[in-house]
Amino acid sequence: MKTFYGTALSNPLMLGTAQYPSPAILERAFRESGAAVATVSLRREAGGGQTFWQMIRDLGVRILPNTAGCHNVKEAVTTAHMAREVFDTPWIKLELIGHTDSLQPDVFQLVEAARILSEDGFQVFPYTTDDLIVGERLLAAGCKVLMPWGAPIGSGRGLNNAYALRAMRAEFPDVPLVIDAGIGLPSHAAHAMELGYDAVLLNTAVARAGDPVQMARAMALAIEAGQLAYQADPIEARDMAEPSTPVIGKAFLS
């Protein structure tokens, strides 16, 4: 089992903490899903920050702060430093947004920020595309985890380019890979795990569901199913039928 900067996760679900109808539902969603990692952010303190921090601590999960909303290297690096101090962790989900509508990462700035932060002792979880060369550059910059998008953040479209994600898995067999963003349904999460991904990071699909707690459970089950299936070495798809019942010994009745 691959580790995330030396940490083995008890559950391959990383769950976001935003957009839930209430803190109580957030808490129940985490308990129901068994998620091992919670993503969090930093925002201007306007009351509520300390209460939220207490609740997240009580979940007993690993904290993965993000740099959500950062559009350049400098603000991402500064945000990472602030997150390291506030959350007391070297883990950072590095987001460098390049496009307003798609929230596509700016991979050029991403690589640069990843290098700066890795050199400064951060353990970087880069939110990236499925581009293999960018993946290589991120690893060269010091990242030991890659988090390609399945689809744009919050879109719920699933794995837009399963071909590219499969290629990424094949290209980096020893690197922990996380599908980050775009998951809408449990089947999407199962798909990611069936491709051999090591974890799935999602938020909106659970938080904005009509029943977030039940959806959290559904995601956890799907992720477990997908992981078991990958480990069980699935059959290859084929174009033509192949009888599953033995042909030999069939009674001659016509």
Added chain:
Amino acid sequence: MKIVLNGEIRSFGGETLAELLVETGYSGRVATAVNEEFVPSSLRISHILCDGDRVEVVAPMQGG
């Protein structure tokens, strides 16, 4: 002097970043930046603020 705290202009009679946090009631888990540069908590007590400085005080928040 005038400083810009989380985007809002305010008067400040003290000297250091640590004093500003006390005066404005910030406590607990917060991180600070002055003029877009991170200021670690250990340095707030010695960080002298100047007129027009832009101070950011951030805290844990929900995120994806």
